[in-house]
Amino acid sequence: MKYYLGLDIGGTNIKSGVLSATHKLVYKNSFRTRSADGEQAIIDDIISECARIFGMYKIECIGVGCPGDKDDANVSIVTAGNLPFYNLPIVDILQKRFGVEVYLENDGSCALIADWHAGAGKGCTDMVEITVGTGIGGGCVVNGDLMRGVTNDAGELGHFVIDPRGEKCPCGQKGCFERFASATALIKMTRKAAESDPGSVLARECANGVDGRTVFNAYAKGCPVAKRVLRRFAKNLATGINGLDFIFAPQYISLAGGIMNQGDVVLKFLRPYLLHPQKVGVTTLHGDAGVIGAALLWKFKKYYLSLR
Template sequence: MKYYVGIDLGGTNIAVGVVDENYQIISRSKMKTNAIRPAEPICDDMAAAVHMALKNASLTLKDVYWVGVGTPGTVDHTTGVIGYANNLDFHNVPIKKMMEERLGVKVYVENDANAAAYGEAVAGAAKGVQNMLAITLGTGVGGGIILDGKIYSGTHGAGGELGHMGIVMGGRHCTCGRNGCIEAYASATGLINLTKEAMQEHKDSKMWQFAESLEQVSGRTAFDAMREGDAYGEAVVDTYVEYLAYGLVNYINIFAPELIVIGGGISKEGEPFLKRIREKISAQIYGDSTVTRLACAQLGNDAGIIGAAFLGNLADNL
């Protein structure tokens, strides 16, 4: 049996998994990232978490083919340098070199959204698919692009920022500093903002039954009200899906992927949610909308660990 280690480095947690050749996570470890702090102690903690996960699996680094790291920010996977990660305050951090010094094995590094997309491609909803996009609807809109079975990340790893495609000129302000990005509209944050605005305008909406105050509004509020027959909840969901589909059509027109995998908490709405998106896409698409399928992500938070663990398969020398 072959074993690999995947590290999902986040702004809040460091999650590590030992993954076997069948894409099964056989052991885990987790610790707080405690950002923002220097890269050296974070790498020390990542190394400690790797040893912990291996110990839990009764393995050592001698049993591991390589270690993969999925990290926020722009990553040059050829050099293993994180150019910039705002939630870690990393600037030109040679994380590959730092982790290889600590572990004594080959280390591969990739952007976390790309690693998660690769995880879905090798073991999840997109298994066997050569051309796919993975979209995560969370606090922001994360994205990963797989073309011809490989991660596309652009020059110096700065590409694939699917959440920062503009869909409304002069629209809502985005965290990237630009206005009108799809992230400002189609993220869970965007949905919450749409919901709050509708609730303030319609005090008789059933959305108030599911969120007694604006501070309690979640990505589920409008969906829950819609299921109770609330016309205002229905309108919020329809508007939200319209924005999301508008962006997805742009991706389809550019990449013509076989599959788009949608993850994040909102994806738990499942097939009824996908059906609404498909209807909006069909009304806007250039050409044949049946070229691209939609599916909900299958691996959840494990996608980043599994994708990172198999980054070595993408290396030119393998």
């Protein structure tokens, strides 16, 4: 039996997983990213986890998913959000240590590949994946192939502008989709609503700190202020989804990322604003999409090797 190792490197946790040839996740693990201890500490942790997995399974190759920017050859992580990586030659490091092929891709594309091959997007010739997290990422399948662009990083779905008068984005534009519909945007909206309505259940929920779940917790307790926040957030998210629907005319639009752990509630609020609600679904792979997609990168091996 052949097995494929996937790594999903995130700012908070690193997830590892082993996928069988029939796309079954036979092993998974998660450990804290020791960002404060620097690059070498994180690499040491990754290597010891991989060594443990190599001791248990006959691994064919390794796939790595990571946020941020990779180089054009897909072998080094140039920068990676809040991770302390600068031009890290991760492919070379793992290849030398374990003697198998290693493939690197950004986390949004890994989520897309997972849903396309092992999730609800299976069999689609055209689909869009939207990952709603700290920012908005994802990717697109067009005519049965991954859309790459000439710079090999197409699919930055969070950075098309939905309001040019909106707030500034680190990408240099104003009013990008992710400024309105990411988890970061939802947290901002939650805080603002709680401040202007200090007697609300939402404000009470916010007293112990605010994250992407806070507004959902208050909504579950029947808070009308939380309901208003979710309605506004859904309208923003739907604006972007509808724009992408017009551009790509996909069979399926998959929503992933941390916020989608509340998928049923998000869909309930989204549906009235969607052009084609029947096309839009929440990933069935949830927290595993990143590792599954990374473990499937070998399917595009010809492409990755051609870049080197």
